[in-house]
Amino acid sequence: MRRVASPVTVVTAGRGDEARGITIGSFTSASLDPPLITFNLSRRARMHSLLPRTDRFVVHVLGDD
Template sequence: MKHVPTSVAIVTTTVGGRPVGLTVGSFASVSLDPALVTFFVDHQSTTWPLMANSDTFAINILGHGQGECCRSFSSKGADRFAGVDWTASDDGDPVLAEASVVLECSKHSTRPLGDHLQVVGQVQKLHVLREELPLVFHQGSFLNLDHLVSA
């Protein structure tokens, strides 16, 4: 599957008043009416069990220059929010200042699929923080989209 480019997002919530987040490379739109989105979490994730009982979460879509932010939320054992500028949504979920688009979601459903868990969220609010090309992961690295021009 490394030959299939994927968008990169950071899913965030708060647990016990503390921010928690993880990187997902499997974010997609499911439905426009109602507005549903999905992402997949590896069954071996050590972060998802902390987040699993949250009723809400924010999906922070990263722009093409945010590879370091993506890496920091993928690292094990580190304080993923160290040095990260964020504000709380109305539900208290972290909205990353580095995100280009943020979707505030309520949890719609979860179900196991193969070696992952599918999480479906219902979009409650969408915020476009800046217009920019997305961060895209392909064959083990981030694509350089600096040469692309929007139509």
């Protein structure tokens, strides 16, 4: 996590024909052992209702360039 240039990430998830992506500016490491992350998500965001219904999501870490 020390090599992450910026806390800005893109989180994507999908279920069936529904797919969503959202830019997250609050991504941070919560623990290294075990590896845990945290981020904030508005209840008004469409992703908010999708995430609890999925088995997994992907965090895309943006480069510094």
